[in-house]
Amino acid sequence: MRDSISDYDKYGGHYGGHRQGDPTIMKEMESVLGDARTILNVGAGAGSYEPLNRYVVAVEPSATMRRQRPSSLPPALVGTADQLPFDDESFDAAMAVLTIHHWPDLSKGLREVRRVTRGPVIIMTFDPNGTTEFWLKDYLPEMVEVEKARYPEIHLIKQAVGGECSDISIDVPLNCSDKFQVALYGRPEEFLREEVRNSQSAWKFLPDGVEEAFVEALEKDLESGAWDKKYGQFRNRPSIRCQLRLVVSTGVG
Ligand SMILES: C[S@@+](CC[C@H](N)C(=O)[O-])C[C@H]1O[C@@H](n2cnc3c(N)ncnc32)[C@H](O)[C@@H]1O
Numbered sequence: 001m002r003d004s005i006s007d008y009d010k011y012g013g014h015y016g017g018h019r020q021g022d023p024t025i026m027k028e029m030e031s032v033l034g035d036a037r038t039i040l041n042v043g044a045g046a047g048s049y050e051p052l053n054r055y056v057v058a059v060e061p062s063a064t065m066r067r068q069r070p071s072s073l074p075p076a077l078v079g080t081a082d083q084l085p086f087d088d089e090s091f092d093a094a095m096a097v098l099t100i101h102h103w104p105d106l107s108k109g110l111r112e113v114r115r116v117t118r119g120p121v122i123i124m125t126f127d128p129n130g131t132t133e134f135w136l137k138d139y140l141p142e143m144v145e146v147e148k149a150r151y152p153e154i155h156l157i158k159q160a161v162g163g164e165c166s167d168i169s170i171d172v173p174l175n176c177s178d179k180f181q182v183a184l185y186g187r188p189e190e191f192l193r194e195e196v197r198n199s200q201s202a203w204k205f206l207p208d209g210v211e212e213a214f215v216e217a218l219e220k221d222l223e224s225g226a227w228d229k230k231y232g233q234f235r236n237r238p239s240i241r242c243q244l245r246l247v248v249s250t251g252v253g
Helices: 005-018 023-033 063-067 106-115 141-150 154-161 188-192 194-198 201-205 210-224 226-236
Strands: 038-042 055-059 093-097 121-126 165-169 244-249
Touching: 005 063, 023 093, 023 121, 023 244, 038 106, 093 106, 106 121, 106 154, 121 154, 141 201, 154 165, 154 244, 188 194, 188 210, 210 226
Parallel strands: 038 055, 038 093, 093 121
Antiparallel strands: 121 244, 165 244
């Protein structure tokens, strides 16, 4: 399997530097967390979006990702979503941020997260059937296919996690500090940086040569002004509607 923990061990070395939790998105999460005091963060990585004012237990399988947790955050436990070392209903709330598409068994992982959580389970993900104005699709139709195949459909997530579920669409702000692909909609030059691309797992799924061809084409268009002529409006757009979603399960009760 290419999309694995070892990929994070191999390519995730710059993750913490480029994928910091964005305050606007964090606000949305905080409002769902409500008054939850104890939080489980599964697939916690370097700790993005972990609230500082609550008691957080982080679980993360990749050593490279765990090492990037800042000293201001508690260390993460070694573990995966499908086997959590906690009793039933141990936490007030749980979060799984941009991680479920890496899990080998989505249903098992989400059932497990639901089992150990009393209150809301928050899953941040991309809707593979959602629409976007993001220009990357014009350069890289292959990426659209890759992402569509990787992200579980929202109804399957809801079915797997159970409880009363809803989903919230999140607009991504310009200069979003969590540099997932669409977050760079107004900063095309960021795609020319290898370490930024390495902090985004999807590139490893493209056929050989496609990434290099994209970088070359984008660089040329930025130099000639062709990109700005066609997409320059994105540089100042305050936010973009895209496929980013928070799926929230409020508990089985
Ligand atoms: C895109 S990163 C997201 C990290 C963090 N949640 C964030 O938002 O910055 C995906 C994370 O999922 C972790 N992961 C992969 N397989 C997992 C599994 N089976 N259970 C839990 N986490 C997993 C990876 O090691 C990686 O740290």
